[in-house]
Amino acid sequence: xxxxxxxxxxxxxxxxxxxxxxxxxxxxxxxxxxxxxxxxxxxxxxxxxxxxxxxxxxxxxxxxxxxxxxxxxxxxxxxxxxxxxxxxxxxxxxxxxxxxxxxxxxxxxxxxxxxxxxxxxxxxxxxxxxxxxxxxxxxxxxxxxxxxxxxxxxxxxxxxxxxxxxxxxxxxxxxxxxxxxxxxxxxxxxxxxxxxxxxxxxxxxxxxxxxxxxxxxxxxxxxxxxxxxxxxxxxxxxxxxxxxxxxxxxxxxxxxxxxxxxxxxxxxxxxxxxxxxxxxxxxxxxxxxxxxxxxxxxxxxxxxxxxxxxxxxxxxxxxxxxxxxxxxxxxxxxxxxxxxxxxxxxxxxxxxxxxxxxxxxxxxxxxxxxxxxxxxxxxxxxxxxxxxxxxxxxxxxxxxxxxxxxxxxxxxxxxxxxxxxxxxxxxxxxxxxxxxxxxxxxxxxxxxxxxxxxxxxxxxxxxxxxxxxxxxxxxxx
Numbered sequence: 001x002x003x004x005x006x007x008x009x010x011x012x013x014x015x016x017x018x019x020x021x022x023x024x025x026x027x028x029x030x031x032x033x034x035x036x037x038x039x040x041x042x043x044x045x046x047x048x049x050x051x052x053x054x055x056x057x058x059x060x061x062x063x064x065x066x067x068x069x070x071x072x073x074x075x076x077x078x079x080x081x082x083x084x085x086x087x088x089x090x091x092x093x094x095x096x097x098x099x100x101x102x103x104x105x106x107x108x109x110x111x112x113x114x115x116x117x118x119x120x121x122x123x124x125x126x127x128x129x130x131x132x133x134x135x136x137x138x139x140x141x142x143x144x145x146x147x148x149x150x151x152x153x154x155x156x157x158x159x160x161x162x163x164x165x166x167x168x169x170x171x172x173x174x175x176x177x178x179x180x181x182x183x184x185x186x187x188x189x190x191x192x193x194x195x196x197x198x199x200x201x202x203x204x205x206x207x208x209x210x211x212x213x214x215x216x217x218x219x220x221x222x223x224x225x226x227x228x229x230x231x232x233x234x235x236x237x238x239x240x241x242x243x244x245x246x247x248x249x250x251x252x253x254x255x256x257x258x259x260x261x262x263x264x265x266x267x268x269x270x271x272x273x274x275x276x277x278x279x280x281x282x283x284x285x286x287x288x289x290x291x292x293x294x295x296x297x298x299x300x301x302x303x304x305x306x307x308x309x310x311x312x313x314x315x316x317x318x319x320x321x322x323x324x325x326x327x328x329x330x331x332x333x334x335x336x337x338x339x340x341x342x343x344x345x346x347x348x349x350x351x352x353x354x355x356x357x358x359x360x361x362x363x364x365x366x367x368x369x370x371x372x373x374x375x376x377x378x379x380x381x382x383x384x385x386x387x388x389x390x391x392x393x394x395x396x397x398x399x400x401x402x403x404x405x406x407x408x409x410x411x412x413x414x415x416x417x418x419x420x421x422x423x424x425x426x427x428x429x430x431x432x433x434x435x436x437x438x439x440x441x442x443x444x445x446x447x448x449x450x451x452x453x454x455x456x457x458x459x460x461x462x463x464x465x466x467x468x469x470x471x472x473x474x475x476x477x
Contacts (some may be wrong), residue, residue: 037345038326043321044187046318046321049324058199060375062203062211063222065207067153070153075302077158079288082284084132088125090274092176093277094269094270094273095115095122096324097410097413099111099114099180100327100331101332101413104334104336112253113257118173122170125169126169127166134162134163157226167234167237174237179325180331181249181250181251194235201228202224203217273415275419276419278419293448297448301384304372305388308388308392312452315357316400319403319404330410330412333345342473345411364390372385387446398453399456406463418466421466425461429455430458433454
């Protein structure tokens with residue numbers, strides 16, 4: 001299908017009529033119950049994002065049966081990977097604003113171009129990033145540890161993940177295209193299938209004998225964990241990409257357009273999301289410093305914080321899913337010149353984030369030992385890990401509030417306020433605090449864990465200040 005977009009004259013309504021599908025796809029997000037739209041669009045997105053997080057959660061759980069050194073290696077690689085993820089953040093964030101606003105305004109050609117250029121441009125950037133990370137991976141591990149077991153595990157796992165970074169980025173793009181044109185269920189189904197496949201493959205590929213059973217496996221260790229993850233995501237990408245090529249979505253991707261760059265669209269993909277990318281880069285650099293300080297407390301501390309980061313990410317997935325879904329609704333309403341509905345969307349989104357993410361925050365604070373036990377194999381639960389879990393709970397709640405407000409900036413394409421809030425909080429509060437308690441005062445590691453709350457608390461305060469100015473309501477891309 002290549003859809004014909006029909007704008008009804010008296011209504012702010014976009015109907016997409018397929019030329020080779022028997023149904024009409026109603027992309028209406030600019031009227032009706034706002035919270036119903038948020039939940040309808042965000043719930044599948046949340047489920048999909050939770051399942052996406054399952055990749056890392058399942059990997060960490062099984063890797064915990066290998067050794068704390070293996071957990072530490074995975075933690076370090078995750079930090080290096082997120083440096084490359086900056087490029088995905090820039091283009092991905094821009095694409096949400098471009099595709100959703102173009103779609104909301106009924107501009108068929110611009111919607112198609114934005115989707116196609118998102119795929120090809122992000123793939124090219126991912127290839128460059130993967131090449132650089134592959135060359136620097138071993139020196140990066142040695143910067144943090146001299147433990148040969150950690151380095152070997154990290155290289156076994158990391159190099160396979162690095163090779164498939166372009167596929168990872170492309171899979172994100174496929175999901176974004178579906179969501180921004182009103183279809184959150186298809187990416188959810190793709191992620192459900194790939195997550196289930198990953199769950200099955202992980203223990204089979206990693207162990208000679210699957211822990212807790214007598215079932216034989218292939219015994220590939222860390223390489224098996226990486227292969228299970230990249231194989232599952234690659235399959236999901238292939239299926240989703242074929243659906244886009246065959247017109248099984250609101251727009252059809254034209255294969256011939258994937259070999260031609262469009263300067264106008266590509267410039268937008270860089271500039272609109274650049275503040276968000278710089279934001280992520282600076283956050284990652286602060287994380288690198290923080291992790292280096294954690295490493296001073298030993299390999300076990302690195303393993304614990306790695307688990308904490310995964311738990312935090314998993315807990316925040318409902319909030320991030322709501323931010324993504326709400327951002328699309330905001331983008332379409334701004335494209336249809338309905339700023340009041342965009343403002344109401346932020347308010348509902350924030351409330352939903354607090355309610356849903358709050359459940360995870362409570363669980364983390366009430367059951368810290370049990371949660372840690374899921375990732376530590378048969379090892380002893382370290383006390384510093386329990387203290388970190390209890391500190392993590394309030395940080396998760398603060399993050400929920402930030403996600404609700406963040407939808408205003410992602411949907412409008414005005415991303416600089418989030419950059420400013422992040423820079424101030426991370427480099428004005430979190431990093432100085434961490435250096436103070438470790439380098440100057442030599443305090444126990446529990447004091448270092450408080451950096452999570454210090455950083456998130458400051459970021460929420462400044463993001464709220466920027467949000468209250470409301471100039472995002474007039475921004476268009």
